[in-house]
Amino acid sequence: MRRTKALVKVAQVMAAEPHGRYWGYELTREAKVLSGTLYPILRSMRDEGWLNASWENPEESRGRPPRQYYELTDEGRAALGALLAAARRERRFADLNWGLAGC
Numbered sequence: 387m388r389r390t391k392a393l394v395k396v397a398q399v400m401a402a403e404p405h406g407r408y409w410g411y412e413l414t415r416e417a418k419v420l421s422g423t424l425y426p427i428l429r430s431m432r433d434e435g436w437l438n439a440s441w442e443n444p445e446e447s448r449g450r451p452p453r454q455y456y457e458l459t460d461e462g463r464a465a466l467g468a469l470l471a472a473a474r475r476e477r478r479f480a481d482l483n484w485g486l487a488g489c
Contacts, residue, residue: 387434387469392419393427394473394482397466404463409442409453428456436462 387393395417400408410428414421431437438459442452458466473479 387430389469389473389476391479391482392417392423394470394479395419396424396427397469397473398482398484400458401463401466401470404458404466407455407457409455413456431462432456434462434465435459436465 396413396419399413399416400406410421410424413419413428414424417424419427428437428439432439436459437456439454439456441454444452447453473482474484
């Protein structure tokens with residue numbers, strides 16, 4: 387997968403809580419990426435085997451549309467760790483917030 391600033395930002399958010407469950411709007415806010423950028427990244431991560439995706443039970447959605455949740459796989463946690471380690475060494479990512487937990 388091509389290392390882009392948006393991918394690294396999403397990876398930083400997910401690496402801060404590697405066993406968490408994430409949904410799209412939450413990731414757009416936390417990673418500060420647009421949804422048109424985020425969803426292709428999530429699709430690629432899922433295709434690579436880095437993520438599992440599942441839909442929220444409609445009974446839990448409390449009147450709003452059900453959310454699709456994303457969770458890192460073991461392979462995904464390892465891949466994001468390697469991706470972030472490599473990105474830390476690249477000058478083009480120097481302006482990103484590297485103070486997040488797990489990064």
